Amino acid sequence: NFMLTQPHSVSESPGKTVTISCTRSSGSIASNYVQWYQQRPGSSPTTVIYEDNQRPSGVPDRFSGSIDSSSNSASLTISGLKTEDEADYYCQSYDSSNHRVFGGGTKLTVL
Amino acid sequence: QVQLVQSGAEVKKPGASVKVSCKASGYTFTGYYMHWVRQAPGQGLEWMGWINPNSGGTNYAQKFQGRVTMTRDTSISTAYMELSRLRSDDTAVYYCARSRRYSGSYYDYWGQGTLVTVSS
Numbered sequence: 001n002f003m004l005t006q007p008h009s010v011s012e013s014p015g016k017t018v019t020i021s022c023t024r025s026s027g028s029i030a031s032n033y034v035q036w037y038q039q040r041p042g043s044s045p046t047t048v049i050y051e052d053n054q055r056p057s058g059v060p061d062r063f064s065g066s067i068d069s070s071s072n073s074a075s076l077t078i079s080g081l082k083t084e085d086e087a088d089y090y091c092q093s094y095d096s097s098n099h100r101v102f103g104g105g106t107k108l109t110v111l
Numbered sequence: 112q113v114q115l116v117q118s119g120a121e122v123k124k125p126g127a128s129v130k131v132s133c134k135a136s137g138y139t140f141t142g143y144y145m146h147w148v149r150q151a152p153g154q155g156l157e158w159m160g161w162i163n164p165n166s167g168g169t170n171y172a173q174k175f176q177g178r179v180t181m182t183r184d185t186s187i188s189t190a191y192m193e194l195s196r197l198r199s200d201d202t203a204v205y206y207c208a209r210s211r212r213y214s215g216s217y218y219d220y221w222g223q224g225t226l227v228t229v230s231s
Contacts (some may be wrong), residue, residue, distance in 0.1 A: 035217040037156070044206060044224055045156065050217035090156050094215040098170060100146070100158035 002026045004091050004103035011109040014081050020106045022091035023073040030067055034074040035092045038085075039105075045090065049076060078108075086110045113137040115207050115222035122228045128195040131225045133207030140188035141165040144210045146218065147181065147192045149203040157203075162190060163212070197229045 003025040012018040022034065036049040047056050049065035052074065062082075067074045074093075078085055091103040118132040133145065147159040160171035162181040169181050180193045190207060205225045208218035 033215045033217075037218070039156075044221040045208075045218070046221070047217050047219060056219065088155075092156075092158075092217075098161075098214045099172060100148075102148075102156045102158060105155040 001095055001099070002093075002101060004093060004101055006089075006091060006103040006106045008104070009107040009109065011111055012081055014083060014110055016081050017077060017079040018081060018108065020076045020078075020089055020091075020108070021071075021073050022075070022103050023071065024093070027095075028069065029072045029074055029093075030069050032093045032095065034065070034067060036063075036065055036074075036076045037090045037092065038087045039090065040087045048089075081110050083110050113209070113220045115209060115220055117205075117207060117222040117225045120226040120228070122230065123197050124231055125198055125229055127197050127229075128193060129197060129227050130191055130193040131205050131207075131227070133190045133192075133222050135188045135190070135209070138209075140183075141185060142212070144212055144216070145181075145183070145190040146208045146210055147179075148206045148208055148218075150206070150224075151200070151203040154203075159192070159205075161210070164190060165212075194227075197227075199229050201227065202229045203227060 005023045033051045037045040038048045039045040048063045053065040062079045064077045088105045090105045094100050114136045116134045141164045144161045146161040162169045164183045183190045207222040209220045210216040
């Protein structure tokens with residue numbers, strides 16, 4: 001099976017842009033969709049990006065997703081940062097057996 | 112509106128079993144997979160497996176094979192996750208989450224989570 005590796009934490013100022021990476025350890029990042037979940041303290045996760053770059057209804061277009069085959073990674077980019085974006089973010093993909101794999105999570109601090 | 116409502120917190124002794132329920136409403140229960148994901152205190156998300164409520168078919172993470180059983184009762188639109196031979200490191204919040212029935216589909220709704228504490 002493969003692993004998804006995320007930075008433990010990132011921080012940025014309000015109004016700026018931040019990018020969180022998610023690197024796949026083996027196999028192509030492009031072969032299976034990547035999802036991104038936001039989890040605020042004490043709450044259940046919610047989806048901010050699905051199928052690499054799709055936004056569920058209600059998620060602002062400040063959130064965008066992409067994949068980069070050259071680095072075998074996916075990225076979540078949040079522009080125009082707001083204090084309400086402060087949360088943990090998890091990437092997630094799946095393998096050929098439809099087993100789900102989560103990244104370790106990234107704590108975003110908006111300071 | 113879609114809702115997944117989970118059962119309340121549990122405290123169990125090591126070696127015991129726990130069964131967590133997830134009652135679905137607002138959609139056709141058999142039309143979506145139900146997954147179980149857990150989160151230990153201060154840790155990340157860990158996928159445990161899924162059940163197809165239509166057929167009862169299951170797919171478990173290798174880590175939990177032999178200890179986890181996922182079932183459903185379609186008459187009351189409820190999914191269950193039972194974990195046996197509990198250890199202290201099973202202390203976690205357990206979530207149910209819904210996905211469409213194609214491979215890799217994302218979770219569009221989550222339950223509120225159930226805290227399971229394993230302590231002697």
